[in-house]
Amino acid sequence: MAARTPAPTPAPAGPGRQPGLRERKKQQTRDALVQAAHGLFLGQGFARTTVDEIASAVEVSQRTFFRYFANKDEVALAVMADAEDYFIECLRRRPAEESPLQALRAAIVQSWRELGAEHRSGPGSITTALELMRMIEETPTLLAAHLRRVTEQERVVVRVIAEREGLDPTTDLRPTVLAAVFGSVLRAAHLSWTPEQEPAGPEGMVAVIERHFDQLGPALAGHWRTVTPR
């Protein structure tokens, strides 16, 4: 959860130690900035919110804002980033018996469920996160930045899968191809998710995701016209 790009030092405190006043304060302003930004974004739109507004809502200078976030996009994508980190953690914990694809699928479902259960309401709740996702999808520049982040995560997935299966991703293309496929199916699912059609909350999303993964086999099968659709 440490600050992202131009970020202040990533907390020199040892594991488990009380972080010290300075660190706590930093975390505090960072959180405040994220909160304020999200509120403003959802209220009046991303483009119509200036960095100055966000900064002065938290009573820091604009310059300070840019010391926490490399750009305006980044503060909007902060929640997503945390969720992605959690997904990677889940993936790392999946039992070795599962096939790579099974592990990925299980990890994504698990992370949605658990994050959903963890924070049910308030700012930073799963509902806010879903609204934010929607906004991202509707804001070209945000969508662009988001997609870039996703591809970075994909590289991490390649590494984790390769380690898991004990092979070299530069020789064997399967981890790369699998990560790519996984990412894209997931995104297709996110895109087709709408709060109107699906039950709100994580369960709705999980359902959509499962539905999309179920179509992976059929989609790649030979001739659709000679195969029964469902």
Add this chain to the structure above:
Amino acid sequence: MAARTPAPTPAPAGPGRQPGLRERKKQQTRDALVQAAHGLFLGQGFARTTVDEIASAVEVSQRTFFRYFANKDEVALAVMADAEDYFIECLRRRPAEESPLQALRAAIVQSWRELGAEHRSGPGSITTALELMRMIEETPTLLAAHLRRVTEQERVVVRVIAEREGLDPTTDLRPTVLAAVFGSVLRAAHLSWTPEQEPAGPEGMVAVIERHFDQLGPALAGHWRTVTPR
């Protein structure tokens, strides 16, 4: 090939008619802007090139630049955009007997080969295009914009495939899933392409693409550890 976003009118000239001086001039300045931009970008980097430089290289005002391109990114992605359009054209022409995945694969290979043969050298050549691709991959903001464009193309692919197979993409998820998978495998291939390892020119790229698609089946197969890698 008409100008993109804030673009001047998309040529009111009828099909086959001589476009008229005004239209020709517009096309000319547009091309000149693209050329100048690419030259500067490749020479001194994207970030270190200002819009003013590009504009004055073509002797137009900065304002005019922004009437042709919505932003600096767009002029950098112009070549890619044309290539993508050509790919869609190829896809539309693929024989109906091919399975959806076969058609996609054949169309991408075909479009690379034919574009490669068409302009062998000079600005706008396939070599320049490949250098540009590299630059895009290395420039975060460009990469982001590019990825967004790609996902837009993916929607077109969904439509074409759905028409081809005569089904409704809102009910049947296969076109969506297939397009997503196709796009991601393609991108993985692009990423792993390097002018050092592969033969330069389109054939090198085609080889990399084929290699990645060949791994699609194996990557999705159950347990890798019990299957022979190659």
Add this chain to the structure above:
DNA sequence: GCAGATTATGTCAGCCTCTGACATTCGGCA
């Protein structure tokens, strides 16, 4: 508890991207 080293923040000045408004020039056409 204090002095000195670190580090976060503020201030300021400035570049660059992008936009709206209005004036001017140029091509198309009767």
Add this chain to the structure above:
DNA sequence: TGCCGAATGTCAGAGGCTGACATAATCTGC
């Protein structure tokens, strides 16, 4: 030739973002 509309130029300004430097806060060892 003369009018109309489209393309371009000019200008002014908002907003994102950065480097440099000064100030204020925390931390560290004594």
